[in-house]
Amino acid sequence: MEGLNREAQWIVMMGFLVSLGIFFLAVIISQSTLVGQTTAEGVLEFPKNDIQDLRHDILVVEKFERAESPSTQVMDDIHQELRNISLYQKNANIWYNFSPASSCSLGKRVVNIHYNNGVTVYNETTEVYYVPC
Amino acid sequence: MKHSGQLYTMEGIAAGLIMLITAYLVLSTTSVYTPGDTHITDMQLEQVGSDILRVMDTQRTLTGTQSDLQTLVATSDSSRTFTSMFLNQYLYNSKVIAKETAVGSIGIQINASVWYQRQDGSLWNYTLATSPSALGSFTGKEPGVVVTHWVHLETRPTQPTSISPAEWARMRNEPQEVLVEVDMWKV
Numbered sequence: 223m224e225g226l227n228r229e230a231q232w233i234v235m236m237g238f239l240v241s242l243g244i245f246f247l248a249v250i251i252s253q254s255t256l257v258g259q260t261t262a263e264g265v266l267e268f269p270k271n272d273i274q275d276l277r278h279d280i281l282v283v284e285k286f287e288r289a290e291s292p293s294t295q296v297m298d299d300i301h302q303e304l305r306n307i308s309l310y311q312k313n314a315n316i317w318y319n320f321s322p323a324s325s326c327s328l329g330k331r332v333v334n335i336h337y338n339n340g341v342t343v344y345n346e347t348t349e350v351y352y353v354p355c
Numbered sequence: 356m357k358h359s360g361q362l363y364t365m366e367g368i369a370a371g372l373i374m375l376i377t378a379y380l381v382l383s384t385t386s387v388y389t390p391g392d393t394h395i396t397d398m399q400l401e402q403v404g405s406d407i408l409r410v411m412d413t414q415r416t417l418t419g420t421q422s423d424l425q426t427l428v429a430t431s432d433s434s435r436t437f438t439s440m441f442l443n444q445y446l447y448n449s450k451v452i453a454k455e456t457a458v459g460s461i462g463i464q465i466n467a468s469v470w471y472q473r474q475d476g477s478l479w480n481y482t483l484a485t486s487p488s489a490l491g492s493f494t495g496k497e498p499g500v501v502v503t504h505w506v507h508l509e510t511r512p513t514q515p516t517s518i519s520p521a522e523w524a525r526m527r528n529e530p531q532e533v534l535v536e537v538d539m540w541k542v
Contacts, residue, residue, distance in 0.1 A: 234366055241373040248380045266398065271405040271502070278409070279505035279532060286507060292530060300532055303472040304505070307534045310478055311470055312503065 272312060273337055273344055279304070280318050284333055284350060288323050314339040328353060397500050400463075404502035404539050407445040412504055428469060428483065428506050428533065431515040437484035441465060441537070462542050469515075470534040473525045482517040483535065499540030506533050 283300055286292070301318070308316045314337060321332040330351050337344040411424040421429070427437045446463055467483040511526040 230362070234362065237366065237370065241370060245373055245377055248377045252380045252383065271402070275405070275409070275504055278412075279507060282507045283532065286530065290530075296530055299527070300530065302476075303527075304532050306472055306476070306478060307470050307532070311534055311536065 267341060269314070269337075269339060269342055272314065272339075273346075276308070276316060276337060277335060277346065277348065280333060280335055281348070281350065284320050284331065287320065288331070288352065312339070323352075397498060400539055400541075401500040401502055403446065403449055404500065404537060405504075407441060407449075408502060408504035408535065408537065410445065411440065412506060424504070424506055424535065425508065428535065429508055429510075429512045431513045432483060433516060435484060437467060438465065438486050441467070441484075442486060464540055464542055466538045468536050469512075470536060471511075471526060471531065474527050475525070479522070479525070480536075481515050481522075483515070497541050499538050502537050502539065504535045504537075506535055507531075508533060 283297075283304075287297055304318075305316060308314050316338075317336040319334050323329060323331050330349055333348045333350055335344075335346040335348065337346075408424065411427075412422045414420075414422045423440065427440075442463065442465065464486045466485050468480045469483050470478060470480045473479055508531050510530070511523075511528045514520065514523040
């Protein structure tokens with residue numbers, strides 16, 4: 223290959239490097255869609271709104287029990303109602319309980335919430351602090 | 356015979372192969388997004404609806420005893436306040452929808468119902484509110500979404516217009532939790 227101008231070897235090498243760079247960028251782009259997809263599916267499958275809503279209402283029920291001290295029957299009915307409607311309308315099995323509250327002193331109450339919709343199993347322990355009446 | 360052309364040929368073939376592989380990789384990425392995944396776009400409407408219900412169930416003042424939503428459910432809402440509050444006060448004021456209404460006349464229709472447990476333990480529901488033109492516009496451009504919210508009631512609500520006195524008598528007249536369910540769809 224005498225008579226060949228060897229200056230052009232730089233151009234060939236740079237061209238090769240640039241094309242390799244583009245190739246790896248393309249690999250990264252092709253992966254990014256997949257990553258976005260799996261992330262979005264993970265977010266979609268987790269029933270965030272249902273759980274937040276359930277916790278909100280259970281804390282309302284807790285406050286109601288502490289403030290108005292209704293009979294055990296009323297609290298059992300509310301528990302049964304929450305479980306039934308949740309099972310039939312939200313396809314979720316739920317259960318909750320409160321630790322006993324002292325009637326009129328500064329205190330802490332532990333609220334356990336269990337949630338299971340067949341895909342997501344979620345357990346939560348929330349603490350409620352209250353001041354004397 | 357000149358051999359210098361060999362180098363250009365080799366480079367051309369190499370570059371062509373690299374471009375082909377790159378084009379294949381780029382084109383194959385689009386096939387990941389299948390039609391079954393289009394419900395990702397519904398998340399936005401669902402989140403907005405869920406947030407609206409949560410805001411409506413927040414007391415306006417610290418010392419208040421009832422939220423707007425509790426009042427609306429408890430008083431059976433004969434003056435359609437739920438619809439105007441949900442749609443006009445909150446939904447159309449949100450930035451998400453404002454952006455869309457600028458593009459075209461996109462309206463959101465709602466149909467709200469309340470699920471409760473009767474005295475005998477069975478479940479029943481009544482219609483709390485429908486948007487003014489909901490009847491006759493049940494078809495939409497996109498799949499509808501359902502958002503729900505639990506509401507605590509001190510007694511059963513005053514008799515809603517959509518249920519009979521006999522059915523109203525079957526409601527439990529004691530503190531209870533009811534599920535407000537709102538169907539939302541674009542027309």
